[in-house]
Amino acid sequence: MRNLISAIIVVILAQGSMQVASAQESGAQETKRVPALREQVYSQLARAQELADNGDVAAGLAALKNVESKLSSMNSYERAMLWNFYGYMHYGKDQLDQAINYFAKVVDEDPIPDALKQNTLFSLAQLSLGQGDYTETLAYLDRWQTVVGDDHAQKADVLRAQALYQKGDYQQALAPIKRAIAAAEQNASAGDESWYVLQRAIHYELGETAEVAVILEKMIKHFNKPEYWVQLAGVYGQLGKDKQQLAMLEAAYQQGFLSKGQDLQMLVQSYFFGGIPYQAGKVMEQAIAEGKLEADLRNLKLLAQSWIAARETDRAVAALEQAAALSSDGELDAQRAQVLLNAERYEQAIAAAEAALSKGNLEKPGTMHLVIGMAELEQENYNPALQAFAKAKAFEDARKAAAQWERYATSEKEQAERIKQLQAS
Structure with a gap:
């Protein structure tokens, strides 16, 4: 902004001898005679600017005050330039409210050169936006557009x-x-990144x-930043586009864009619920090993579930053991017992x-007695198996199954004893 205002002043000073300017008002072309910026006034204003540019703003303001003492003899163009320099000086001191007040006095003068009016109105819109006065911003943009016409409205689109x-x-x-983005893309330009951020918001x-x-x-196409890949994956998830979400996360992962734990966790969950548990386990295991994800109860449980679904028994058992060590109940040991039973x-x-x-x-303690009974039975340890089934029958959740296994174990025991007797005779 500061460079812009400096440029405005330089341009206007270069027009010091301008006497006539063309202006557009209310959609009609009208020629206005702008009074001359006299050499005497011009030189005093230039001196004030020189003092300010050399770091002595107080001296610059004093020089302007001297010019202002002759205000009654100045024309509209000279007064406008005086207010313009006051505004510039206060802007340089970060006194933005005063700067805005003086720039507003510039555009209230009439007639003045169109270039001065246009540039000052646009600067006022920018300064008002920076000050959080959005109603004033829009008002100045409307006045600016009245001067420049609809053909140039695009310049103010982003600000508006x-x-x-x-x-x-x-x-x-x-x-x-x-409109701003479309115009940029039409000219084979991406435009400014902040424009897309604003439209997204x-x-x-x-x-x-x-x-x-x-x-x-x-x-992603224009700027290819990691966070945009992750954000788009999240939006796909909200839209129920699970395949697109997984594809986006997988592509981001392969490019090294997923460095945050929460992003890696999103990829793991996408793999898991997408029916690719082995990849879920691999990503989770590596992330924990690299310290990108904590080896906490939640993550270890997800890791174990991934390996169980992928039928990776050793890895599942290891993850369940780690998770069980962090748990206050025996549920994870119970799950481990089931996995081991299934793996024979x-x-x-x-x-x-x-241990469970x-x-x-x-939640279902009787199930663990069933597991013990079945494991003993598979090893033909009939008496321990029957004891375990008897204990299981004491629990409602396992009573029916325990009775069936008990009958089966009794039958197997009797058959084994008959065979043993036949072999002995």
Whole structure:
């Protein structure tokens, strides 16, 4: 902004001998005679600027005060330039309210050169936006457009959209920012990244999730930042586009864009619920090993579930053991016992079931007695198996199954004893 205002002053000073300017008002072309900026006034203003540019703003303001003492003899152009320099001086001191007041006095003078009026109105709009005065921003933009005409309205589109967004007029803010972006893309230019950020924010506020996705797709194409890949994946998830979400996360992961734990966790969950548990386990395991995800109860449980679904018994058992060490109940040991039983690792299954019962707080404790009974039965340890089934019958959750297994175990025991007797005779 400071460079812009400096440039305005230099341009206007270069027009010091200008006497006639063309202006547009109310859509009609009208020629206005602008009075001359006399050499005497011009030189005093230039001296004030020189003092300020050399760091002595106080001296510059004093020089302007001297010029102002002759205000009654000055024409509209000279007065406008005086207010312009006051505004510039106060802007340089970060006294923005005073700067705005003086720049407003510039455009109230008439007649003045169109270049001065246009540039000052636009600067006033920018300064008002920076000050959070969005109504004034829009008012100055309207006055600016009256001067320049509709053909140049595009220049103010972004500024107008920003002011409307900050006011909460999201629907009205959408049209100007879309015009700005469309114009840039039509000229084979991406435009400014902040324009897309603004349009995305507007669609978000309007609850237009599908449009947020469209803008993020463009942002990836033009700017390719890691956060845009992750954000688009999240939006796809909100839209129920699970395959697109997984594809986006997978592509981001392969490019090294997923460095945050929460992003990696999103990829793991996408793999898991997408029916690719092995990849879920691999990503989770590596993330924990690299310290990108904590080896906490939640993550270890998800890791174990992934390996169980992928039928990676050893990895599942290891993850369940780690998770169980962090748990206050025996549920994870119970799950480990089931996995080991299914893998026909009977002694380990019995040990895990006993650990689960010892830790307690089980939702279905009878199931663990069933596991012990089945593991013992598979090893033809009939009496321990029957004892375990008898204990299981004491629990409502396992009573029916325990009775069936008990009958089966009794039958197997009797048959084994008959065979043994036949072999002995």
